[in-house]
Structures are given as C-alpha cells and as structure tokens.
Amino acid sequence: MNAKTPDYLLESADKSNAKWKDKKRYLWLLSPAVPVIGIAALSAYAVAPKKLRALAWVGPALVxxxxxxxDRLIGEDTSNPPESAIKDLENDKYYGRIVKAFIPAQYAVTFLGAWLASRKNVPALDYVGLTLSVGAMNGIAINTGHELGHKHDKVDRLFAMAALAPTGYTHFAVEHNFGHHKRVATPEDPASSRLGESFWKFLPRTVIGGFKSAVTIEKERLARKGKGFWTLENELLQGWAMSAAFFGATAAVCGPRSIPFLIGQGAYGASLLEVINYVEHYGLKREKLPNGKYVRTSPEHSWNSNNIVTNLFLYQLQRHSDHHAHPSRSFQALRHFENAPQLPGGYASMLLPAYVPALWYKLMDERVINHYKGDLSKINMDPDRRAELEVKYAAVAQKAADADKTEKESSVTEQAA
Known part of the structure; x- marks a missing residue:
C-alpha cells in the first residue's frame, strides 16, 4: 500500500492487513552492519597492509x-505501512535493538583504526584512508544518535550521546531536537541551507551557529530549573565529558600518533552530518504569517528520497518530511508523502555534488524554483546573493510561473467539461 492509495481503500486495507509484516525487517540490519564491515576490512588490512592497502579506504568507498x-541499481520504494500496523511497529523492541547494536561495533572499529594509524611506518596515504574510513563509520553513527536522541527514554538518550561521542558532536543532541526542529526551513536556522549558498559557505555557518544555539538552549533550560550552566545536569557538559574520556582513553592506549587520527576522523564524520543537513532543506522556506510566526512544518519543507538502499543504511532518514512532522516516530514507521519535494537521487548520491557548487546549483536551483512555481520571494535564498540570483533566475522563474498557470487553466477546463 503506498501514499497514492485512495482514502476509501485505506480503511479496508487496514482491516485486511491485520497481520501485515515488514518485508524489510531483516534488511534494516544493513545499518549496524556498516561498522562490522569496517572491522572486517581493517582487520584484513592489519594482517596484510602491503597487499590490501585499498581496504584502508573502505569508508569513503562505501559512502x-x-x-x-x-541506489541506482535497485531503485526506489514508495510503500508505506498501513495505519493498523504503526502501533505494533513502534512497540516492536527488535527495531530499537538494531539501532543500539551499531554502537559497540562503532567503538570497536574506531579503536582498531586508531591502533592501526598509530603503528610505526604507516604510509601517509594509508593514514589518511584509515582516518576517513573510521570518520565515515562515525558519521553514519551520528544518524544512530539522531534516531535515539528523539526518544523520551533516558537510556535511549544516553545511548545517543555515546553514538555521538567519537565525533565530539554531542551538542547535536541538544541543538537538533530543540533548535533545528523548531526553526527548520527558516532563515534563522543555521542547519537549513539557502539557495545560492555553497556547502563551503554553509559549513562554518552551521557548525558555529549550531554550537551557539546548543549553548543557548541548554542555558535557558537550566535557568528554568533555577540552575547555572556549570552543573552536572548540563547535557552539553555530560556529552563533552564522554567525548573527552573516549579520546583520552584511546590516545593513552594507542599513543600520540593516534591524536591527529582521532581529530581528523571526528571532523570528517561531523562534516558528513553537515552535508546531509545541507541537502535536506536546501532553499526551502516556511511562509511567515502576519503575526510574525511561521506556518507549521509540512511535507513541502524537506527534500525527500525513496532510494531504498540509502534508506536501509540511514534508518529512512530520507523520509525527512514525516520525521519533522513526527520527531519521535521510529524509523520503521516513517511514511512517504506524494507532495513532498523529491531529490534527483538518494542522500548518498547527493554528497559529492554538494561539494561542487556549480554542479549542485545545476542539479538543485531550478528544482527549488519549480517547487515554488516561480515565486522567488518564497525561497530561502542567500541574502548576500539575492539581487544577483533574482536576475540570474528571472527567466527560469517566469517559465515555472507560466507552466503553473497553464496547469491551473487546464484543470479548470477539465472540471468544467
């Protein structure tokens, strides 16, 4: 059953699907398999580093x-679970165990990578490959932290911090939940990219802005409880302590040569999160009401994709519209919406184009303008380039507006007939 199914059929379908089963139930194991693949590849490299040097680059090769x-080979899956199955899906502890299973393997591959990078006579190219490979594993782990961080259970949030600790990005658990979800698709959100803004311009804005936002949010939360910033209840301090403990323990065991490795893999892992952030809301903007507030977040405010392989690896993060509508909804229950804007490829396929501004603009800018039917005023646009972009895309906007007008006129004619 997919999102195109008429409402009058959904009710009967729900009744007939009382015993609906998730056909991807065991395919979801692909995500916790990522660090296991890393362990296998780096273990083989450790045994024969001269013959198997390419395995040092397993992370970038995979991502x-x-x-x-x-993604390109297997294609898309637009199917949704029936409403009658949602409650059972949410209550099935199997899915939560899958998410948590990522973390011990994540720590193992990080430690293994640090040990290999700290060995004497490791070629510089291999050192870089090991750094990026482990960084890729921990970048994907941020998505594990994202999934667990939206749960209300304290144990789940602790696991979320553990998943984020190896990248040193534990403040994400605070800013994302209470900052990004509140301000998403607005000019005020540091994690929502703007049309005409390159990833390289977005990166420092989101890193610095996200960190400042997290500190402000936590200060305000603690102030409401009558506490100052320097308290054991501060979730930022808790997360930073976890990162410091992990980095310190690993460096103590593996030696000083592991320190650049730890810093580099953390930076690369965090950058993978931020390039996904760049992709997710590029150019999209919620309308501002006369009272100064923004309209409620809806499917049209997130870029989505149904490429099945990336969805299996990233806990359906690509069904981003449903996630913003229901932040605590578990990944296995997220739905596809027909009216949500769709990317030209899966998130994984969009990473490399995002690094090349000219290619990214060619892929996405006209898509954004068409989404808003040529109305440039509705787009979240780089304010430093607005005048330039309005001139550059005037013809594209007019074409989109004309196409929308023709479509509406055709619809009216069909209704009249």
Missing part, C-alpha cells in the same frame, strides 16, 4: 561509491 551505485 561515496557502493551505496550510491546500489
């Missing part, structure tokens, strides 16, 4: 090569 290729 930028294998997953995008499988």
């Amino acid at each position: 930028h090569g294998v997953i995008p290729a499988l």
Whole structure:
C-alpha cells in the first residue's frame, strides 16, 4: 500500500492487513552492519597492509561509491505501512535493538583504526584512508544518535550521546531536537541551507551557529530549573565529558600518533552530518504569517528520497518530511508523502555534488524554483546573493510561473467539461 492509495481503500486495507509484516525487517540490519564491515576490512588490512592497502579506504568507498551505485541499481520504494500496523511497529523492541547494536561495533572499529594509524611506518596515504574510513563509520553513527536522541527514554538518550561521542558532536543532541526542529526551513536556522549558498559557505555557518544555539538552549533550560550552566545536569557538559574520556582513553592506549587520527576522523564524520543537513532543506522556506510566526512544518519543507538502499543504511532518514512532522516516530514507521519535494537521487548520491557548487546549483536551483512555481520571494535564498540570483533566475522563474498557470487553466477546463 503506498501514499497514492485512495482514502476509501485505506480503511479496508487496514482491516485486511491485520497481520501485515515488514518485508524489510531483516534488511534494516544493513545499518549496524556498516561498522562490522569496517572491522572486517581493517582487520584484513592489519594482517596484510602491503597487499590490501585499498581496504584502508573502505569508508569513503562505501559512502561515496557502493551505496550510491546500489541506489541506482535497485531503485526506489514508495510503500508505506498501513495505519493498523504503526502501533505494533513502534512497540516492536527488535527495531530499537538494531539501532543500539551499531554502537559497540562503532567503538570497536574506531579503536582498531586508531591502533592501526598509530603503528610505526604507516604510509601517509594509508593514514589518511584509515582516518576517513573510521570518520565515515562515525558519521553514519551520528544518524544512530539522531534516531535515539528523539526518544523520551533516558537510556535511549544516553545511548545517543555515546553514538555521538567519537565525533565530539554531542551538542547535536541538544541543538537538533530543540533548535533545528523548531526553526527548520527558516532563515534563522543555521542547519537549513539557502539557495545560492555553497556547502563551503554553509559549513562554518552551521557548525558555529549550531554550537551557539546548543549553548543557548541548554542555558535557558537550566535557568528554568533555577540552575547555572556549570552543573552536572548540563547535557552539553555530560556529552563533552564522554567525548573527552573516549579520546583520552584511546590516545593513552594507542599513543600520540593516534591524536591527529582521532581529530581528523571526528571532523570528517561531523562534516558528513553537515552535508546531509545541507541537502535536506536546501532553499526551502516556511511562509511567515502576519503575526510574525511561521506556518507549521509540512511535507513541502524537506527534500525527500525513496532510494531504498540509502534508506536501509540511514534508518529512512530520507523520509525527512514525516520525521519533522513526527520527531519521535521510529524509523520503521516513517511514511512517504506524494507532495513532498523529491531529490534527483538518494542522500548518498547527493554528497559529492554538494561539494561542487556549480554542479549542485545545476542539479538543485531550478528544482527549488519549480517547487515554488516561480515565486522567488518564497525561497530561502542567500541574502548576500539575492539581487544577483533574482536576475540570474528571472527567466527560469517566469517559465515555472507560466507552466503553473497553464496547469491551473487546464484543470479548470477539465472540471468544467
């Protein structure tokens, strides 16, 4: 059953699907399999580093090569679980265990990578490959932290912090939940990219803005409880302590040569999160009401994709519209919406284009303008380039507006007939 199914059929379908089963139930194991693949590859490299040097680069190969290729090969899945199955899906503890299973393997592959990078006579190219490979694993782990961080259970939030600690990005659990979800698709949100803004311009804005936002949010939360910033209840301090403990313990065991590795893998892992942030809301903007508030977040405010392989690896993060509508909804229950804007490829396929501004603008800018039917005033646009972009895209906007007008006129004619 998919999102195109008429409402009058959904009710009968729900009744007939009382015993509906998730056909992807065991395919979801692909996500916790990522660090296991990393452990296997780096273990083989450890045994024969001269013969198997390419395995030091397993992370970038997986993220930028294998997953995008499988996306193109296998295609999309727009199916949704029936409403009658949602409650059972949410209550099935199997899915939560899958998410948590990522974390011990994540720590193992990080420690293994640090040990390999700290060995004497490791070629510089291999050192870089090991750094990026482990960084890729921990970048994907941020999505594990994202899934767990939206739960209300304290144990789940603790696991979320544990998943984020190896990248040193634990403040994400605070800013994302209470900052980004509140301000998403607005000019005020540091994690929502603007049309005409390159990833390289967005990166420092989101990193610095996200960090400042997290500090402000936590200060305000603690102030409401009558506490100052320097308290054991401060979730930012708790997260930073976890990162410091992990980095310190790993460096103590593996030696000083592991320190650049730890810093580099954390930076690369965090950058993977931020490039996904860049993709998710590019150019999209919620309308501002006369009272100064923004309209409620809806499916049209997130870029989505139904490429099945990336969705399996990233807990359906690509069904981003439903996530923003229901932040605590578990990944296995997220739905596809027909009216949500769709990317030209899966998230994994969009990473490399995002690094190349000219290619990214070619892929996405006209898509954004068409989404808003040529009305440039509705777009979240880079304010430093607005005048330039309005001139550049005037013809594109007019074409989109004319196409929308023709479509409406055709619809009226069909209704009249």
